[in-house]
Amino acid sequence: MIVGTGGIVRDAHLPAYRKAGFQVTGIYDPDQDRARSVARDWNIPAVFSTLEEAAAADAVFDVAAPPTAHRDILNALPRGASVLLQKPMGLDLAAATAIRDTVRSREMTAAVNFQLRYSPMMLALADAVRSGRLGTLTEIEVRINLVTPWHLFPHLKTNPRVEIVSHSIHYLDTIRALVGDPASAFARSFSYPGSELSDTRTSMILDYGPTLRVLLSINHHHDFGRRFQDAAFRVEGTEGAAQAKLGVLLDYPAGEPDELWLAPRGGPWEQVALSGAWFPDGFIGPMANLQRYASGEDDRLATNVEDAWRTMALVEALYQSSKQAATPLPTE
Known part of the structure; x- marks a missing residue:
């Protein structure tokens, strides 16, 4: 029901x-x-x-x-x-x-x-990580650089928080599913001129210690044609790498096909055949x-809900970080 x-x-x-x-x-x-x-x-x-x-x-x-x-x-x-x-x-x-x-x-x-963690591309990626195909993980990067049709979500206009809690939460939850909770988190969220929403662009760094670098760069206002738009989820390790394309985000909601590519160290890259896509199969x-x-x-x-609370705790830490002052540059 x-x-x-x-x-x-x-x-x-x-x-x-x-x-x-x-x-x-x-x-x-x-x-x-x-x-x-x-x-x-x-x-x-x-x-x-x-x-x-x-x-x-x-x-x-x-x-x-x-x-x-x-x-x-x-x-x-x-x-x-x-x-x-x-x-x-x-x-x-x-x-x-x-x-x-x-x-x-x-x-x-x-x-x-x-549901992103249940999408065919992320299930296959998680399997590659669990099986050791990528070795010890060293890099996780999410790069979103596209135009999102925010008019499809009018209920977000009154929300004091938008981008991290309504969008990037998908990536944060999937990262947690892959590598657990970070020790700490840094973020800066930004509004956009003319937008009715509180925040639609974010930079994030998650602290997983000295060897695993995790960062997210999110921009929902790259409205300059398809050529340099991007919706990528990259994972690298000592033995291999994976690159996923989150196709539904490109020209949402029609989207493009999702993709997952894997490569051992030194290559070559091979595309993984996916059965289904994030939308609707991940649901x-x-x-x-x-x-x-x-x-x-x-x-x-x-x-x-106990695990989901941990994802919300990470979201909260990122918002709190975004409110805090950064280290100023020395004046002399």
Whole structure:
């Protein structure tokens, strides 16, 4: 049962669930016209008129609502329910903590929809890392230099935080899934002239000690044609390297095909054949894992709220870093 009928539900959740064979038994949104339209387009049998009616359904709940609504929705759902929450887990760490505590107190089985780590390219990359194909990791770099159609996300206009918590959180969560938590973090976020959003460009460095360099360079305003636009996730180690192209971000939401390339030290590069793409295939993983964990088939809920809280703690550290003064240059 899905709570929410925004663009991400149409573009990713429902295509993913149809592809995986998951049955969507009902849908709810305060915008009843939109809910009925989605139900009609996707052959969903029930449109609930209230959240209370939806909560009474015997179902796994997919809460695809804005993060500011998560806690109220959780409190309306049955005690002990299995729930997948759309990312982010609140807009700051205080909200994430409140959501985590609600899940604990209501004894829910809950995960957050961090789906980039489940995309075919990132599953293959993680397998290459685990198998030792890249050796000891020395580099992780995320480079986003493109134009994002922010008009598709009007709800972000009022948010005091945008870029890291709504976009780069995908990369931060995936990095955590690959190499764990950093010891510390540095960031600077920037607004853009004429933009209605608080911040849409960010530079980040994550501290993993003296040999693993991790950095993210994010610019959503490179509106100068496709030639030098980029959406890359690079991982290098002592024995090999990997380069992923996040195709959906280039001309979102139509996008381009995702790519993953691997090379041993000295080359050559070889492209990895991918079965599917981040959108919509990555969205299968979190829901499949939640259902299998709730039924006892999986012994680990990968993006459970406790782990998601750690991703939010990293987001919070980056925002706090961005507010702090940098070291000034000597004057003499």
